[in-house]
Amino acid sequence: MEELRELYQQIILEHYRNPRNFGELPEATHRAEGHNPLCGDRLEVALRIEEGRITEIRFRGSGCAISQASASVMTTLVKGKTMAEAEALCERFQRIVTGKEPPNSELDLLDAFAGVREFPSRVKCATLGWHTLRAALQQVPETVTTE
Amino acid sequence: MTNPSLLASVTVPEEVVAAWRADFPILHRTVYGKPLVYLDNAATTQKPRVVIETLQHFYSELNSNVHRGVYYLSEQATELYEDARRTVQRFIGAASPQEIVFVRGTTEAINLVAHCMARTRLRAGLEILLTQMEHHSNIVPWQLAAEQTGARLRVIPITASGELKLDHEDELFTERTALLAVVHVSNSLGTINPVRELIGKAHEYGIPVLVDGAQAVAHLPVNIQELDCDFYAFSGHKVYGPTGIGVLYAKRYWLEEFPPYQGGGDMIRSVTFERTLYNEVPYKFEAGTPNIAGAIGLKAALEYVQSLGLERIAAHEQQLLAYATEQLESIPGVRIIGTARHKASIVSFTVEGIHPHDLGTIADREGIAIRVGHHCTQPVMDFFGIPATARASFALYNTPEEIDRLVAAVQKAIELFRG
Numbered sequence: 001m002e003e004l005r006e007l008y009q010q011i012i013l014e015h016y017r018n019p020r021n022f023g024e025l026p027e028a029t030h031r032a033e034g035h036n037p038l039c040g041d042r043l044e045v046a047l048r049i050e051e052g053r054i055t056e057i058r059f060r061g062s063g064c065a066i067s068q069a070s071a072s073v074m075t076t077l078v079k080g081k082t083m084a085e086a087e088a089l090c091e092r093f094q095r096i097v098t099g100k101e102p103p104n105s106e107l108d109l110l111d112a113f114a115g116v117r118e119f120p121s122r123v124k125c126a127t128l129g130w131h132t133l134r135a136a137l138q139q140v141p142e143t144v145t146t147e
Numbered sequence: 148m149t150n151p152s153l154l155a156s157v158t159v160p161e162e163v164v165a166a167w168r169a170d171f172p173i174l175h176r177t178v179y180g181k182p183l184v185y186l187d188n189a190a191t192t193q194k195p196r197v198v199i200e201t202l203q204h205f206y207s208e209l210n211s212n213v214h215r216g217v218y219y220l221s222e223q224a225t226e227l228y229e230d231a232r233r234t235v236q237r238f239i240g241a242a243s244p245q246e247i248v249f250v251r252g253t254t255e256a257i258n259l260v261a262h263c264m265a266r267t268r269l270r271a272g273l274e275i276l277l278t279q280m281e282h283h284s285n286i287v288p289w290q291l292a293a294e295q296t297g298a299r300l301r302v303i304p305i306t307a308s309g310e311l312k313l314d315h316e317d318e319l320f321t322e323r324t325a326l327l328a329v330v331h332v333s334n335s336l337g338t339i340n341p342v343r344e345l346i347g348k349a350h351e352y353g354i355p356v357l358v359d360g361a362q363a364v365a366h367l368p369v370n371i372q373e374l375d376c377d378f379y380a381f382s383g384h385k386v387y388g389p390t391g392i393g394v395l396y397a398k399r400y401w402l403e404e405f406p407p408y409q410g411g412g413d414m415i416r417s418v419t420f421e422r423t424l425y426n427e428v429p430y431k432f433e434a435g436t437p438n439i440a441g442a443i444g445l446k447a448a449l450e451y452v453q454s455l456g457l458e459r460i461a462a463h464e465q466q467l468l469a470y471a472t473e474q475l476e477s478i479p480g481v482r483i484i485g486t487a488r489h490k491a492s493i494v495s496f497t498v499e500g501i502h503p504h505d506l507g508t509i510a511d512r513e514g515i516a517i518r519v520g521h522h523c524t525q526p527v528m529d530f531f532g533i534p535a536t537a538r539a540s541f542a543l544y545n546t547p548e549e550i551d552r553l554v555a556a557v558q559k560a561i562e563l564f565r566g
Binding site for chain 1: 505520
């Protein structure tokens with residue numbers, strides 16, 4: 001149960017129930033769709049980028065608590081960041097959920113996902129939103145998958 | 148065919164089920180410190196000791212190739228391999244062992260038929276009749292065949308309870324229908340389809356029928372001659388046998404009419420660069436060295452099932468199904484997907500506010516293996532407007548206590564998510 005509580009932290013469940021920046025962004029300049037073929041989760045990330053900075057971000061889709069909460073947290077963290085800063089966050093998140101970077105001593109939102117490392121089959125759920133963000137930043141026109 | 152709901156009145160004593168369980172070594176292991184509860188039998192079943200030992204014996208004592216050796220080992224292996232074919236024939240009540248083609252599994256069996264139908268029968272203007280509850284492996288091969296030939300797919304819809312919608316039965320079959328491909332037991336809904344009636348009806352119009360029996364043969368008695376289907380496909384690993392071995396039953400005249408599916412050794416009589424003479428059926432369809440150990444292991448599995456008695460197994464599983472349905476339904480927020488009148492031991496369900504994937508992870512930490520996802524039946528999920536379900540599927544060795552543990556895990560998930 002300890003590991004499960006570690007995975008399903010209150011902050012994650014809270015974001016799952018009340019996702020931030022959820023919905024359509026008609027004025028988007030960049031968008032991408034992500035798909036996890038394992039569980040069928042799909043989500044869309046839409047960005048408005050002005051002078052190299054993410055001024056607005058929204059996501060849409062449905063999926064498990066981990067993928068939805070992760071996407072929600074991602075939107076709150078990258079909003080206002082430059083494209084390069086967002087890329088760096090993507091990389092850091094990937095390292096945290098795969099256990100390549102120990103959780104930070106100062107509690108931040110990314111560290112809430114450190115519990116995922118104990119659940120290898122769920123890493124793809126956690127990274128779906130971030131992969132999709134990256135695809136949007138790079139304007140990859142096709143649906144990206146976590147495979 | 149035996150009515151499964153009648154079987155539910157038969158009780159298999161606890162000590163008998165305990166003895167069955169003892170035949171399966173893997174059921175004695177723990178997962179995350181808890182006794183394994185294996186409820187993903189629709190994906191694959193566990194193997195009884197006799198199957199494991201048969202494989203080991205074959206590789207330690209008899210390993211050799213079949214149909215070509217003049218020496219002792221090869222003669223023995225050939226005899227066992229052909230014996231396995233006769234065991235399969237008897238198990239499904241086919242008329243002749245020559246109608247039994249060994250393949251890798253249900254998927255390859257269906258691909259073989261689709262490929263050969265495309266080469267012989269299908270053409271533009273004709274239709275392949277499927278149902279909305281087919282597994283992807285009984286959809287995609289037909290899409291490939293349709294692409295190749297210009298034939299079209301037509302789909303029999305399903306009802307809210309997960310049964311085939313057959314109220315316009317007379318409109319189903321037309322002069323354009325080239326074939327009906329239908330699942331015997333749905334892997335995501337558990338529905339047992341009235342295949343015998345459908346086959347009878349299709350044959351009135353001269354339409355051949357393929358039955359996907361992947362989820363059927365381990366759970367209900369199947370008699371091919373009673374069904375009178377043209378093709379029947381199933382996998383060994385879902386009936387307590389090894390992976391990588393499966394069966395295509397086909398009426399002999401189809402096997403005679405069909406061109407070879409793959410070319411290679413064993414399927415030929417003579418080869419020159421000008422012309423090849425094909426071997427007789429069923430060898431014409433078994434190119435290359437077959438899965439010899441797999442076939443012999445399958446024989447051991449089918450004999451094991453027969454020794455327990457499929458009627459008794461089915462009776463036990465029907466009781467598990469009824470108990471699991473009742474227990475899961477009593478949890479607020481649980482919705483059972485697939486409530487057909489005749490069901491095999493499969494319970495698909497969703498829990499309000501919890502994605503099946505999360506449920507699967509929480510159950511896993513309790514040592515419980517269930518399947519979560521779309522179960523390779525996306526059209527079924529689309530019909531019910533859900534992305535996925537959690538699925539518990541039972542086999543002969545499952546017990547009511549294991550269902551209690553699943554129910555407790557679901558309650559734990561609810562507590563974790565809402566707490």
